[in-house]
Amino acid sequence: MNIFVAKLNYATSEDALRQAFEEFGTVDSAKVIMDRDTQRSKGFGFVEMPNDDEGNQAISSLNDTELDGRTIVVKKANPRG
C-alpha cells in the first residue's frame, strides 16, 4: 500500500518516517521527496507497506500527529500518472 505523507519537517529523514510507521506495522520502504538540485526536503514523502490493514491503521493513527515537532498529514498515495 502506498502512503502519502505531507507537512513533514524539512529536517525529517526517511528513517524517521520509517520508524514512525514501523510502530504501527511492517514498512517495506520509506522515501522523502527532496529537491533534485538542492536535495532539500519538499516537505512530503511516501511510505510503502506490504500489509494494507496495517497501512490503513498507520494512516488513521499517524495522520494529524506530530513528527519531528511538525504535525503531519497521512493519506493514501495516488498513482504517479
Next chain:
DNA sequence: GTTGAGCGT
C-alpha cells in the same frame, strides 16, 4: 541557511 500546500529522482 527561507517556506508550509501538496502526490515521487
